[in-house]
Amino acid sequence: MKFDNIIIGGGLSGLTCGIKLAEQGRKCAIISSGQSAIHFFSGSFDLLGRVHGEEVVNPIESMASLAATHPYQRVGVDNISRLATEAPELLERAGLKFFGIATKNHFVLTPMGIMKPTWLTIDDFTPFENKNAFPWKKAAILNFSGFLDFHTLFIQDGLKKFNVESQIKNFAMKEFEAIRRNPSEMRSTNIAKVFDQGNALEEFAQKVNQLSEGFEVVILPAVFGLFTKNIATALKAKVNKPVVLLPAIPPSVPGIRSQILLRKRFEALGGTYFLGDNVKDGVIENNKLLAIFTNNHADIKLEADQFILASGSFYSKGIVATRDKLYEPILGLDIDGDTDNNKWLDSKFFNDQPYMHYGVKTDSNFRALRNGKTIENLYVAGSVLGGANALKEGSGAGISLLTSLHVAEQLLK
Amino acid sequence: MKKEIFEPFNISDNNFEQCVKCTICTVYCPVLEVNPDYPGPKQSGPDGERLRLKDPNFFDEALSLCMNCKRCEVACPHGVKIGDIIQLARIKHSKKKPKLRDMILANTDIVGTMASTFAPIVNPIVALKPVRQIMDGVLKIDHHRIFPKYAGMRFETWYKRYAAKKQNDFKKHVSYFHGCYVNYNFPQQGKDLIKIMNAAGYGVHLLEKEKCCGVALISNGLINQATKQARHNVEAFKKSIVGLKRPVISTSSTCIFTIRDEYPHLLGVKNEEIRDESELATRFLFRLIDSGDLKLVFKKDYKKRIAYHTPCHMEKLGWSIYSTSLLKMIPGVDFMALESRCCGIAGTYGFKKENYETAQGVGKPLFDQIDGSDVDFVATDCETCKWQIEMSTSKKVEHPISILAAALDVEATMKLWQE
Ligand SMILES: Cc1cc2nc3c(=O)[nH]c(=O)nc-3n(C[C@H](O)[C@H](O)[C@H](O)COP(=O)(O)OP(=O)(O)OC[C@H]3O[C@@H](n4cnc5c(N)ncnc54)[C@H](O)[C@@H]3O)c2cc1C
Ligand code: SF4
Ligand code: SF4
Numbered sequence: 001m002k003f004d005n006i007i008i009g010g011g012l013s014g015l016t017c018g019i020k021l022a023e024q025g026r027k028c029a030i031i032s033s034g035q036s037a038i039h040f041f042s043g044s045f046d047l048l049g050r051v052h053g054e055e056v057v058n059p060i061e062s063m064a065s066l067a068a069t070h071p072y073q074r075v076g077v078d079n080i081s082r083l084a085t086e087a088p089e090l091l092e093r094a095g096l097k098f099f100g101i102a103t104k105n106h107f108v109l110t111p112m113g114i115m116k117p118t119w120l121t122i123d124d125f126t127p128f129e130n131k132n133a134f135p136w137k138k139a140a141i142l143n144f145s146g147f148l149d150f151h152t153l154f155i156q157d158g159l160k161k162f163n164v165e166s167q168i169k170n171f172a173m174k175e176f177e178a179i180r181r182n183p184s185e186m187r188s189t190n191i192a193k194v195f196d197q198g199n200a201l202e203e204f205a206q207k208v209n210q211l212s213e214g215f216e217v218v219i220l221p222a223v224f225g226l227f228t229k230n231i232a233t234a235l236k237a238k239v240n241k242p243v244v245l246l247p248a249i250p251p252s253v254p255g256i257r258s259q260i261l262l263r264k265r266f267e268a269l270g271g272t273y274f275l276g277d278n279v280k281d282g283v284i285e286n287n288k289l290l291a292i293f294t295n296n297h298a299d300i301k302l303e304a305d306q307f308i309l310a311s312g313s314f315y316s317k318g319i320v321a322t323r324d325k326l327y328e329p330i331l332g333l334d335i336d337g338d339t340d341n342n343k344w345l346d347s348k349f350f351n352d353q354p355y356m357h358y359g360v361k362t363d364s365n366f367r368a369l370r371n372g373k374t375i376e377n378l379y380v381a382g383s384v385l386g387g388a389n390a391l392k393e394g395s396g397a398g399i400s401l402l403t404s405l406h407v408a409e410q411l412l413k
Numbered sequence: 414m415k416k417e418i419f420e421p422f423n424i425s426d427n428n429f430e431q432c433v434k435c436t437i438c439t440v441y442c443p444v445l446e447v448n449p450d451y452p453g454p455k456q457s458g459p460d461g462e463r464l465r466l467k468d469p470n471f472f473d474e475a476l477s478l479c480m481n482c483k484r485c486e487v488a489c490p491h492g493v494k495i496g497d498i499i500q501l502a503r504i505k506h507s508k509k510k511p512k513l514r515d516m517i518l519a520n521t522d523i524v525g526t527m528a529s530t531f532a533p534i535v536n537p538i539v540a541l542k543p544v545r546q547i548m549d550g551v552l553k554i555d556h557h558r559i560f561p562k563y564a565g566m567r568f569e570t571w572y573k574r575y576a577a578k579k580q581n582d583f584k585k586h587v588s589y590f591h592g593c594y595v596n597y598n599f600p601q602q603g604k605d606l607i608k609i610m611n612a613a614g615y616g617v618h619l620l621e622k623e624k625c626c627g628v629a630l631i632s633n634g635l636i637n638q639a640t641k642q643a644r645h646n647v648e649a650f651k652k653s654i655v656g657l658k659r660p661v662i663s664t665s666s667t668c669i670f671t672i673r674d675e676y677p678h679l680l681g682v683k684n685e686e687i688r689d690e691s692e693l694a695t696r697f698l699f700r701l702i703d704s705g706d707l708k709l710v711f712k713k714d715y716k717k718r719i720a721y722h723t724p725c726h727m728e729k730l731g732w733s734i735y736s737t738s739l740l741k742m743i744p745g746v747d748f749m750a751l752e753s754r755c756c757g758i759a760g761t762y763g764f765k766k767e768n769y770e771t772a773q774g775v776g777k778p779l780f781d782q783i784d785g786s787d788v789d790f791v792a793t794d795c796e797t798c799k800w801q802i803e804m805s806t807s808k809k810v811e812h813p814i815s816i817l818a819a820a821l822d823v824e825a826t827m828k829l830w831q832e
Contacts (some may be wrong), residue, residue, distance in 0.1 A: 001734070034490035035437050055516030179451040185453050188676060189440045226440075251436055267750075276487030277731045298689060300700055316490060 002303045003029045003272070003413065008279050008330065009310035011036030012397060013382025014264040016404035017308050018088060020192065022269035024412055030271065031294060037315060037383070038262075041255030042247050043222060044108050045098070045401065047119035048072075049394025055117055060084070060103050069336075069387045074364070075406045083405045084398075087258055090405075095229060095405040096258055097123040107131045111246050113158010119398060124222050124232040126244045134162035135282065136217040136242070140162060141223065142208060146180040147174040149188055149249035150221040166219075168195040169211050175200040181235050188248040189256065197306065201231065206236035218243060221248040243381045245399075260358035265314055279311075282331050284370065288379045289331070295333065306377045306411050309333075309360065309368060310404065311384050318384035319359060328360050331378075336361040336386035346392035359386025366407050381407040427498045431491045432459035436825035438485035438495055438546040443755040444478055447774035451478040454485035457502075458495035460736045465502060470806035472506035478771070479503075480759035481632060482725035497678045504636050504679065511634045568600035572619060577609055587697070588653040590646075590672070593625050594796040605818035606664055606694055613707050615696065618659065619819045620649040621764065629761045631679060632715040643682040647670060650687040660690040662697045664814050666794040669693050670726040693794065696814055699735040702742075709742065709817070710825035716745040719816065720788040721752040722779065722802065724795035736794055736813040749788065754779045773805065780805045792816055 004284030005021050007014045010032025018030050031388060048059035056062045060081050063072045072080050077200055084102035088123040091098055098120040105117035107128040128135070139159060141152045152168045159166050172180075175198065181192045194200050212218045222245040225231035236243045249256075263273055274296070282292040283301070291301035311330070320329050326337055338356030360380050361369050368378045382400040390396040438454040439445060445453040452461070476499055483496040503629035543586045566590055580586070587610060607617045617639040624646055630639035650672070653659045672691055676682040684691075701707035719740060729757045733753075741748050756776045757763055763772030783791055783806045790809045791802055792801050799810040 033492065036487045036490070039435070039437050039440075182449045182452065185439065185445060185449065185456070187436060187439065189436075190445070193446055251440055256440060272734065274731055274734070276729065294731075300696075300703065356692070 001029075001297070001300060004304060004309065005029075005306050006031065006302055006304040007308045007310055008292070009036070009316070009382070009384070010263070010273060010275065011310065011312055011316065011382065012038050013312075013384075013399070013404045014308070015259075015266055015398040016087075016090065016401055017310060017381055017408045018266045018271050018273075019094065019262065020268065020405060020408040021411065022266060022271045023090075023093075026412075028266075028271045029274065029304075030266065031189060031274045031277050031292075031302070033317075034276065036259065037312060038255050038259040039252065040060065041252050041397075042110075043122050043125045043245075043252065043254050044107075044116075044118035045120040045397035046117075046390075046394040047102055047105070047318050047398035049105065049117045049180075056105060056394075057117060058103050059105060061395040063394035068136070071385050071387050071403050072395075074366070074387070075403060079406060086405060087401045091120075091262075109134070109156060109158070109244065109246060111248070113155045113161070116256070117394070122254050122258065124245050125202075125247075126222065126242075126267075129285045130202055132162075134159060137162050137164055138216045139166040139244075140212040140215040140217070141166050141168045141219045142211055143168070143170050144176055144186075144191060144223075145170045146176075146186045147188075147191065147221065147248075148186065150246075155219060155246065164182040167215070171207060171211060173200065173203060173207065175203075177206060186305055187251075188221060188223040189226055189251055191221075191223040192231075192253045195224055195231050196226055196228045198212045201235060201238070205235060206394050208235075208239050208243075212239075212241060215241070217244055219244050219246060221246060223248060223253050224295050226253050226259065227257075229257070250292055252382055276356045279330050282307075284331065284375060287373055288376050292330075306379065308404075308407060308411070309378060309380045309384060310382045313359065313383040314355075316383075319348070321355065321358075326355075326358060328384075331368075331370065331375075333375075334372065335359070353389065353392075356389040356391060357386055360384050361386065365410055366403065379407045379411060418707075425820070427462070427494055427495035429462040429493060429498055432493045433491055433584050434460075435490065438489050438493075441484050441488040443482060443484060443745075443757070443775040444480055444771060448771045449479060450684060451665055451812055452476070453478075454495045454499070455587045456491060458498040459493055460484070461502065462498050465506065466601075469506050472502060473508065474509060476503050476718070477507070477509070478768075480725075480755070480775075480821060481759075481764050482755050483729040484725060487728055490685065494678070499650065500631070500675075500679050504631075507537060509633060509634065519537060546694075550734040563597055564600050565689065566600065568596045568603040569619065571600055572603070572607075576604075576617075577619075580607075580611075580616035580618055583611070583614060585614055586616045586618060586657070586659045588618050588620050588650075588657075588659045588661045588670060589694075590620060590626075590650075590661050590665075592623075592663060592668040599796070602664055602815055603810050605812070605815045606662075608818045608823065609698070609814060609821060610662075610694075612821060612823045613701065615710070615825070615828045619792055620646075620661070621652055623649060626665075626671040627680075628667055628671040628675070631671070631764065632760055636680070640680045640682060643672075643680050646683055647684050650684075650691055652688045654687045660692070660693040661687070662692060664694050664794070664812060665796060666693060666724050666730065666732070667797070668726045670730055674729075693732060693792070694737040695739055696732055698817075699738055702739075706827050708826070710822045710829065711743050711745070711820045712822050714745070715743060715819065715820040716747075717789045717816075718747040718749070718787065719811075720749045720751050720783065720786050720791050720808075721813075722751045722756065722783075722791055722793040722798060724793055724798045725755050725759070727794055730754050733794070736792070739817060740792060740813055743817070745820065746816075749786065751779065751782050751786075754782075754812075756798045756801045756805075758797045763797075763801060776801060783808055795799060 004026040005028045007030045010030045051062045063077045088098045100120040107115040121127045213326045277294045277296040283290045291303040363374045381404040444451045479499045485495040591603045610617045624642040627639035627642045663769045727733045757772035
């Protein structure tokens with residue numbers, strides 16, 4: 001089976017590469033062994049939140065002080081700055097609307113009631129300019145009875161710090177009785193499916209209006225619009241005061257919707273998305289990757305002119321660590337990281353853990369190496385790259401989106 | 414660096430330890446979406462397995478609500494064999510005895526033999542409203558169900574009478590696992606397959622004796638019988654694949670999925686020797702075309718707008734690309750892909766009265782998509798999906814092989830390799 005480009009991994013990176021390339025007319029395939037980290041998406045894409053222990057105000061400016069080995073430095077800050085305007089446009093063409101700019105972080109309220117700096121926030125959520133103030137003084141925190149994945153007490157405590165007076169109210173509706181019968185399944189995605197399917201929204205909005213009488217703002221878990229777009233918007237239009245949605249425990253409803261819409265966009269552009277298939281191996285000859293093999297297609301090889309590895313970090317098994325080994329499991333690519341397992345961990349859990357920086361090694365054009373030699377047509381993008389502790393510095397989605405756009409540009413040259 | 418093979422460490426026979434409790438599988442389970450009585454893939458699969466290992470009494474009969482569609486497995490980021498875990502738990506722990514109705518539904522070949530013999534009588538009778546009401550009341554087969562018609566002459570009989578002899582004129586050969594549906598209900602599909610394979614230069618042979626793949630026996634808890642039939646089929650496949658060097662192809666995605674994956678995973682029947690060369694006809698043809706060994710020529714006047722539905726087992730196999738690629742090769746085909754969603758029938762599941770509502774609820778988004786499209790017909794690789802879609806929408810359903818057969822210019826195709 002022959003494509004122009006094949007992408008290994010169908011998460012945020014793989015889909016971004018795929019969409020960009022398909023928009024330029026490339027015949028692309030994405031192979032993904034399972035659903036990706038977007039399912040745990042908080043609702044905000046981070047570009048750079050902290051550097052050297054300091055909170056970042058202007059991510060583009062602060063990038064200058066990152067190590068030369070950091071993916072942003074390797075892409076080049078000028079390029080990053082340009083691609084950071086392109087990224088939200090690409091997302092918007094897929095039907096995903098985001099708020100935010102790369103030169104100034106805004107804030108989102110976390111489910112712990114804390115203001116966290118971020119880059120792009122999906123339109124379900126409310127962006128804040130000021131981290132020290134909450135614009136309203138009296139908040140009604142509403143939750144579905146029996147829904148344990150939304151920790152209202154944490155939110156209430158968090159809001160106290162902003163001198164916000166709040167009241168928690170749980171309520172029941174007959175539309176949710178059925179899912180409540182099954183306690184392990186009273187989850188955000190199942191609540192969202194009820195809103196997706198039926199006419200629950202009208203009654204729900206009325207209820208919200210009743211319960212929030214006398215309050216200035218309503219706080220609700222983000223459980224609106226899983227397979228259907230615009231439910232959150234419709235709700236906000238029906239409620240007679242501002243609605244602030246906060247993420248519930250994953251899987252995340254806006255995250256899954258994002259994954260679905262990105263995949264749809266890729267497929268609408270003619271891309272082929274193989275889900276539930278695992279790339280096992282490849283044929284490398286004369287420093288070129290000629291074809292890859294997967295579980296499902298067995299002897300039928302998948303060929304392309306160029307390949308992109310976007311297989312994610314440890315969580316998605318893009319790289320694997322066993323007790324004594326650190327390796328890239330598909331092609332045995334060179335790893336950027338210590339092979340000495342004593343150096344993987346810092347004994348202090350909250351310190352910057354060395355292993356979090358590990359990833360697949362690349363040349364200056366983001367091409368993979370094997371045994372020290374560049375594989376000319378195999379590019380690497382997203383969290384499978386090393387060089388950053390995305391969790392610590394708050395750069396996860398930024399690295400995924402922007403290295404992917406950069407790599408796609410290299411391929412299109 | 415040497416390539417390391419990534420093999421997760423498991424203590425159990427199945428891999429429930431790989432579960433990280435992310436709950437992604439529960440998002441994509443079609444049953445959970447419409448029936449809250451079902452505990453869902455995570456709870457029924459890896460979570461329940463932990464409990465059942467401690468004490469089998471934790472087994473919950475609600476697990477029979479699982480359709481075994483495997484959509485949870487396709488979504489799981491950690492490769493947990495959730496569907497297998499659930500089916501194995503049912504096999505091991507269920508105390509429910511199959512009912513008469515389950516036996517009738519499960520024994521597709523015995524019932525098929527009888528029914529096709531008396532097809533002129535059986536077809537009108539099972540179509541009668543009062544009869545359907547009785548089946549509903551006594552057998553708990555939902556009265557909305559329209560039984561697939563039985564053919565007067567079985568495919569095997571037709572083959573022996575009219576097709577067998579000339580198959581030896583070809584240089585290359587395959588065996589065909591036709592399955593119950595082609596044999597008893599829709600021999601035309603088998604005839605279409607022979608037409609295409611012959612045009613491609615292959616003689617088509619039947620296995621020494623094929624038995625029903627047993628998928629319905631497994632889902633109805635008739636495991637001993639299923640295992641016996643599985644052993645028989647593996648031997649028959651071996652005779653063809655290992656003995657005669659003839660690969661086995663099929664037109665039923667469910668039969669081939671069962672033989673390749675459910676035999677070893679659920680029945681413990683080993684099939685390594687035959688697995689790689691047992692596949693769908695569309696995959697076989699695709700490989701030939703992809704490697705340049707075959708070229709199909711199509712009629713100029715064939716013009717149709719077709720929507721393809723991905724059956725659950727095709728989603729799991731990852732093979733719909735073969736069928737859709739072949740369809741897209743036909744110049745006159747205006748192709749559209751339906752969103753991959755379960756149709757709700759899941760073999761015999763949807764025939765049961767207690768499942769009727771769940772089945773139709775599961776299928777509804779797909780039906781709406783189909784009814785909202787302006788296609789001439791729907792294409793799909795699974796016969797039970799065909800029944801379900803034809804019963805629940807306004808559109809007819811065709812198998813990709815039958816579509817290819819209708820569009821193929823046989824003479825022009827044969828000329829290419831004869832020259
Ligand atoms: C739980 C979690 C939550 C996060 N939340 C946020 C957040 O809210 N905001 C933020 O900015 N960042 C977040 N991040 C950071 C995250 O790393 C990035 O945002 C981004 O989603 C990573 O995308 P990716 O495409 O590089 O990798 P992934 O999303 O991990 O995707 C990799 C894909 O490759 C597939 N794959 C791997 N190996 C193979 C193979 N051999 N064959 C076929 N397919 C293969 C996997 O199945 C997977 O689908 C989070 C990360 C995690 C792990
Ligand atoms: S998707 Fe897989 S890992 Fe996640 S809960 Fe389900 S079985 Fe476990
Ligand atoms: S096999 Fe299908 S029905 Fe059964 S748990 Fe998985 S997704 Fe649900």
